[in-house]
């Protein structure tokens with residue numbers, strides 16, 4: 325498989341506070357990869373570093389063969405990385421449709437359009453002229469995903485798309501994943517729900533305290549290994 | 565009849581005040597930026613037009629677009645090079661920097677144009693008027709000013725609500741942090757907002773130059789009117805800005821009708837009264 329994204333020894337800081345300590349992650353072309361890990365493990369920080377929202381100057385982030393570390397976020401977006409941010413972050417004074425359209429500002433060519441987004445999330449059609457923030461949580465999440473897809477990304481980053489949603493809604497949203505993959509987009513999802521992550525991903529990485537503690541194909545990982553990587557060795561008994 | 569006339573003239577004057585205010589409101593709306601040099605930029609535009617028309621003998625039909633383009637370009641660069649550096653969560657640095665700019669501009673204008681007050685002769689525009697009845701007439705210039713204000717507000721409304729640029733500006737106003745994830749550059753979008761505001765500033769300055777006497781120290785008073793209009797109308801509401809301008813204009817002309825010396829005072833009093841009754845303005849952004 326061709327490598328789409330590869331980070332080597334990635335670090336990240338908030339002021340003096342170090343949040344990532346040498347993270348190596350690869351995503352192959354067409355792959356769906358999940359990042360799991362407890363609160364504060366550094367998953368969002370990792371995604372924000374990839375998108376350029378956090379500075380990464382002088383580091384090594386290979387995307388389609390280019391080192392994008394240090395690029396401005398808008399340039400990275402135009403290069404083909406889109407993100408569904410933690411907490412959805414819809415624009416409150418824009419309608420649903422405007423929220424979707426603004427995702428296409430980079431004018432990249434590809435399979436995604438308003439029609440295609442409405443096709444995978446038909447719930448949004450009736451709401452397209454409502455303010456984005458007047459929707460239910462699940463529908464807002466659909467808008468956030470659609471907004472990212474509108475840029476026709478090569479790599480889609482999703483930060484906790486199931487957080488705070490009812491199981492039925494989560495199921496609806498994850499049903500879109502195969503359709504997104506069909507379009508050739510690779511996906512990197514952050515997911516606290518380990519079961520969900522295992523079900524959707526080709527490979528998973530587990531984060532703990534800013535480091536990758538485990539990686540592999542879901543089928544190859546035991547519950548025991550995951551608990552150890554997720555909670556740390558000393559709590560392993562308790563978690564398993 | 566004198567009262568009707570006062571109200572009518574006040575409404576038309578309100579157009580000019582809406583033009584003063586729209587740029588200020590726009591910059592605050594998009595990036596929470598309070599530009600203390602706003603009035604001085606208006607006066608600078610007025611002087612620029614005066615210099616082009618009387619100093620360089622350029623025809624007004626050419627000078628007017630030149631002033632608009634010059635101000636837009638200067639606004640873009642000023643935001644990109646200087647103002648973006650002080651833009652952040654804290655609202656104070658922009659206030660301090662533009663306060664400094666205000667002083668610099670006033671002194672520069674004083675150096676170049678002296679302290680004498682000036683006015684641009686607008687030819688037939690100064691004298692032409694339309695008779696509505698025996699003792700009621702509208703001057704061509706005030707009417708043009710008012711129509712320009714309506715056109716500017718309608719134009720901004722169109723840009724903000726019907727174009728991709730407006731979508732980006734509104735998104736930036738909502739949540740600038742994630743706009744780069746949509747492919748937008750904050751630095752560029754902020755500069756575009758200032759350029760747009762500067763176009764309105766230029767138009768305001770052009771009308772001011774034709775309407776009244778002005779001097780290098782005339783900026784802060786315009787800023788004060790602009791503030792009052794924005795607050796009366798409600799922050800972030802474009803049509804509110806027009807209504808706010810009209811209210812301030814009518815308050816002033818009716819005040820002047822009651823007592824010639826109290827034109828400006830009457831405006832301030834109405835502003836204060838409205839501030840007490842509707843602290844968030846008449847049309848607050850929800």
Ligand SMILES: Nc1ncnc2c1ncn2[C@@H]1O[C@H](COP(=O)(O)OP(=O)(O)OP(=O)(O)O)[C@@H](O)[C@H]1O
Nearest residue numbers: 338341343361362363364365366367368369370516
């Ligand atoms: N803006 C910030 N300033 C300072 N520290 C931060 C900031 N954002 C996150 N951190 C810290 O960085 C570490 C990693 O946080 P991050 O948000 O990446 O974790 P996460 O794995 O996404 O957690 P969650 O599952 O709660 O979203 C945490 O210790 C957090 O407190």
Ligand SMILES: [Mg+2]
Nearest residue numbers: 367368369410
């Ligand atoms: Mg997170």
